[in-house]
Amino acid sequence: MKKIYLKDIAKSLNLSKTTVSLVLNEKGNENKISVTTQKRIKNYAKKHNYVPNHLARGLSRGKSDTIGLIIPNISDIFYAQIAGHIEKKATNYGYTVVFSSSHENAKNEQKLIRSMVNRQVDGLIIASTQQNLKNIRQLRQNKFPLVLIDRHYPEDSSNYIIVNNFISVKNATNYLLGLGRRHIAFITVKLELEAIRQRLLGYHQAIKEVYGDVKQELIVELNPKNYDREMKAAIEKLLNQSNKVDAMIFSTHYLTASGLRELKNLKINIPEEVALVSFDELSAFDLVDPPITSIMQPVEDMGNLAVEILLDEISGLNIKKHKKVVLETELIIRKSCGA
Amino acid sequence: MKKIYLKDIAKSLNLSKTTVSLVLNEKGNENKISVTTQKRIKNYAKKHNYVPNHLARGLSRGKSDTIGLIIPNISDIFYAQIAGHIEKKATNYGYTVVFSSSHENAKNEQKLIRSMVNRQVDGLIIASTQQNLKNIRQLRQNKFPLVLIDRHYPEDSSNYIIVNNFISVKNATNYLLGLGRRHIAFITVKLELEAIRQRLLGYHQAIKEVYGDVKQELIVELNPKNYDREMKAAIEKLLNQSNKVDAMIFSTHYLTASGLRELKNLKINIPEEVALVSFDELSAFDLVDPPITSIMQPVEDMGNLAVEILLDEISGLNIKKHKKVVLETELIIRKSCGA
């Protein structure tokens, strides 16, 4: 079974490459190629297992039918889910997805963007480190189809799909206040992300509206590379304050998992002593002891919309609607807050 | 910032495309191109942000520097992790990864293989549905670089990297027997996979060695599309047998999660009434109530080895060592079995 090319088919059938190419691209009818010829070509192609070379096709048409996905980490269940939905949707439209993880490193991300561009992806979906404004701007100025997801650059006007981080956390905080929790800690990571900032601001806002001011000692910012080792000291400090903390909000699922591990080590009763809310969740958070109240993001919508908007851009349909999308989250109430 | 091509650089610098191409591919020295010329070219390229067209390059060299990854589902944490390790390793070697999910559908998988091949991936890593022997054979006969991962075809001699499913489950079953559990159920999915069969066989073997025979009513095979809805009835039936089940082994992480949910609904005490072992796990299984004893797969090794073997194949190093790799798992003991 040797590899077979357009010219082989043409020669064997005594036709030109043009005719064969046209027919195989379903342009036989519009070019009025006789049905018998079409049949002959298709049969021959199938019989000899003809597989077109996508590189050649792409080069010739200036289009690769590929979209690039750059995310912090494909092993993170949140991004894996988004990737899954993006892939499904993209496949439906005949696109293939190339993905790469930036590992929260701006230099990596920059390299990946370059690499994707030179691989001629038709468009890019990026959950950015938010440290690459220059590159993102450059893409946009070059009219490169692009949609940011999960994280955006407030100072840039690229398309994006994010979640209402501020309101989500504000509501969650109010929920805890409503349950009578008074000393609510907010545990987050030191990442220069607008999303993370908004989560913190949501907490701030809710607390301020009740108490007038926010106690700095209730806010813990951990090093993203090292949060797991810093968690223990952080939790202990929160618990040993003059006003012992009676609730904790974790700003990401991995912080929740890490924090919960520590709380269990310390034999803290949840929710009696400390109530817990997680922003985003791991797959088994409903099975955890106790089940964790979580702010759920609409991952499916995020993925689907990203692809839709991107494909609109690619096909030049610069539809104005929904280019900046802010989706709502849902607070799933479970037992980790009592009630 | 207009797009710039090799010929533009050549023209601007009064050189030929050859020279420019050679230099940009780090072949300047071996072609004795003067250092000054090299400098000029590199500077110009950087200044004007030259990005080579990978399609053209690939077409010309007959190599795309891309590897394809076909898995059942990128949203499954197990495959997401493998994908993560594959990506990391591949990136190190200058390769990009294209992935697609088959969703356990053989036809999909076949299409994906075709699609990847025509996209000129240099090699393929597949966690196959194991329903595509013909296609896999065809790839191998065409000397297409390929490594199967997680699931292999026993009747085919392609490279693979799998886990010792048989021993893993046999050991886990013996572990339960050793703890005094007598009525051990095995809950699995109806998937035509050698891996799944081996897990069942491991259970069989362990039970047989003690009891002489296996009771069919202790084995439950659920429909992969519908396991979540079938779980309730299955669990209830196991618990209502004349000999009430006192242990359950789940053959995949998602079955464990689903089963545990039911057991909790039914207020079954774990491990007092029923001990639990999971093949593979979800990220939070150590936080679950109770923490779940799990058979852990060496995902990192699996991913890394897959890439290494594949790249060896691609570069024509048909190194004979480790083309069929069977890795060991580890039984992580947690509280779900008591003890």
Added chain:
DNA sequence: CTGAAAGCGCTTACAG
């Protein structure tokens, strides 16, 4: 209805 030919943007053997 069908074909000859140019072109996509690279690489590379060959020549000087």
Added chain:
DNA sequence: CTGAAAGCGCTTACAG
């Protein structure tokens, strides 16, 4: 040290 030219495998405007 450097360049002209062929070739990778397609697509497509143009001509008949």
